[in-house]
Amino acid sequence: MTAPANTAALAEVQDLPEAEAAKAVKDSRPLRLITCGSVDDGKSTLIGRLLWDTKAVKEDQAAALSRDSGKQNDLGLPDFALLLDGLQAEREQGITIDVAYRYFSTDRRSFIVADTPGHEQYTRNMATGASTADLAVLLVDARAGLLEQTRRHATIASLMGIKQFVLAVNKFDLVSYDKSVFDRISHEFKELALSLGVRQITAIPMSALKGENVVYGASTIMPWYDGPTLVQALELATIRTATAGGFRLPVQRVSRPGESFRGYQGTVAGGSIKPGDSVAILPSGIVANVKQIVTFDLVRNAAVAGDAITLVLDRQVDVSRGDMIVSLDGQPMTGLGFDAQLVALQPGGIEPGKRYWLKAGSRRQRVVVQPVSQLELSSGKWKPHAETLAMNAIGKVRLSFDELAIFDTYEQNRATGAFILIDPDTNNTVAGGMVTAKRSDLGGIHREGERVLLSLPADLAEELMASEAFAARRDDVDIRRISGQRSNEIFETLE
Missing domain, CATH: 2.40.30.10 (Translation factors)
Known part of the structure; x- marks a missing residue:
């Protein structure tokens, strides 16, 4: 293995202060990362090569790999993807379906890596892998550049709170190690990442199959590239912690x-x-x-x-x-309305105005979801007035609860800012979401099907229910009483 670059150089590459980079190098906690990107960009092969070159493949696994690979490729190497693609359907089709987790380590650090599928229909599995990751390795085929699925995975990773990206421009040997190709793809991706709020970006030209710039450097083949290998970049990454905020x-x-x-x-x-x-x-x-x-x-x-x-x-x-x-200090947000972003995970998508079960940690509450806008992956812009969110769509929504809900923003705390939506008719998980803010429109009037829902302070609700005017509309209107604490929030907002 080539000697790692010095701490100062690598800190400059990842825009980290030298002291913080040194601390990261010595950190003994495992770094959790995912590989993501479009179909056939080489995600499984890259992880297989990482495991092989870091000596994480045991003798019996190596023997099984050689046996299962059948005829070896032109380089005399086994099919590294078989170290990850364990399902029969994956091996038959040559694709990744489920999320595969593997462990490897270097002299400086240990890692837990998730190999996520690239097919659009398995986006929900990619979102699952991203939900616990500290860093995303986004693979791009050097011949094809950024594709729509590449943009989708980058967007989902950023929504899941990942702020460290490694852009792996893979299969670089197939474009004759052309520096201009690397510069064009890395520039395009950095613009995308910056639009997503991601600023810690390391772009690396590599060949996962040949092992170039993965664990070992490739300075003789690409003398114009003086950045870190993939392993060196991973060794300097930081781990997201939940200890800084309130208890x-x-x-x-x-x-x-x-x-x-x-x-x-x-x-x-x-x-x-x-x-x-x-x-x-x-x-x-x-x-x-x-x-x-x-x-x-x-x-x-x-x-x-x-x-x-x-x-x-x-x-x-x-x-x-x-x-x-x-x-007592730094409490989470409480309220009946929150803004969120979510990824639709089922063919039926998200129906506006439908009542779902929302599960966050050990809580389960009824919620009405109203789509507000949807992300157009081709342009990277939010399309307003989204009526529905189809499968794999990324949208901004409003959540309206019957009872007081408790959240942090996902940016502040992953565990208390994330949720899933469950269809009460099928018990299927239909979406995964992240809370972005507490809604400012406290209380109000909402329509649920043919009925009207009024959210009112308790004393006003009682007065309205006792009126003669309400008696004639009792079958068409539901009244939700807001607690005293909720009433105070409304009055504080009006002041």
């Missing part, structure tokens, strides 16, 4: 092993907590102090994001599954 514990279970113990169990979704800290229970808003933090085999002095814990409070409070225990 979040979505309650998954209330533990009552005896009369003297009541604990609230879940996985910390953000921030940190220690005994003595004050917390609020949402949506009720009750305040309590942390008495004890318990895990499977010990009592802890603190807990951080990712820890599975049982939280014991200093008083008896009403907490149930689906509630969220949060820090």
Whole structure:
């Protein structure tokens, strides 16, 4: 393996300060990444080559690979894609269908890589892989350049909160290592990435099949390229953390092993907590102090994001599954209306005005979805007044809840800003979404089919229901009472 470039040089390539780059190099936590892009751009082959050249392929796997590859290619190499494409249908068709996760490491760092499918009909699987990734390796066939599916995958990755991209201009040997081809594709992609709010971009010309600029450098073949190899770029990437924001514990279970113990169990979704800290229970808003933090085999002095814990409070409070225990400072947003972006995942798409189940963590709530605009992948512009969102469409929507909902923006916290939509008629997951903001139009009038839904403060709702005028329209109108807290939000907004 060629010697890695020095920290200062690589930091310049990825627009990172030298100190931050050095910290990333020494980080022992696994970096989660995905490979994405259009069909036949070489995603599985690239990961297979990574595994092969980093010695992550065991002897029995290598023997099976040689056997399954049949006749080797002109380079005398096995079919590296078979290390990832394990399903029979994938091997028969030569495509990736499911998401395949693999582990490999270098002397500096360990990695978990997800190989995601390039076909449009499997976009939902790509979105699944992107939802937990810190970095996206976007492959482009040097002969074809950026395609619509390339743009779709880049957009979905950015919506999923990925802010670090490696553009792998693959199959570069098939364009005779032409620098002008690399410059044109990398410039076009950087314009796309900047429009998506992504600024950490590393473009690398490579041949996954030959292993050029993947693990080993290719300076003799491409003397004009002096940037990092793919592995060197990955070693300097940063890991997204959820410890910086406020404490979040979505309650998954209330533990009552005896009369003297009541604990609230879940996985910390953000921030940190220690005994003595004050917390609020949402949506009720009750305040309590942390008495004890318990895990499977010990009592802890603190807990951080990712820890599975049982939280014991200093008083008896009403907490149930689906509630969220949060820090007093920096609480999440609560409300009945939110703006979001989502990806439609089923053939039926998203129907405007239909009531879906929204699942976020351990919460499940009824929600009405109203599409606002849809992204045109060819132009990169949002088309307003979207009536429906078809399968694989990326859209902006408004979410309207019957009961108080709790969210952070996805940009602030992946775990508490993401959700899925479930069709109540089929129980199919029809969309995955990310909350972008709390809606400013608090309360109001909405139409659901033939009925009208009024969202009003409780006292006004009672007064209206008692009126004679309402009695004649009782069968056509539903009234949703807004809580006192919600009423205060409305009045604060009016002020």
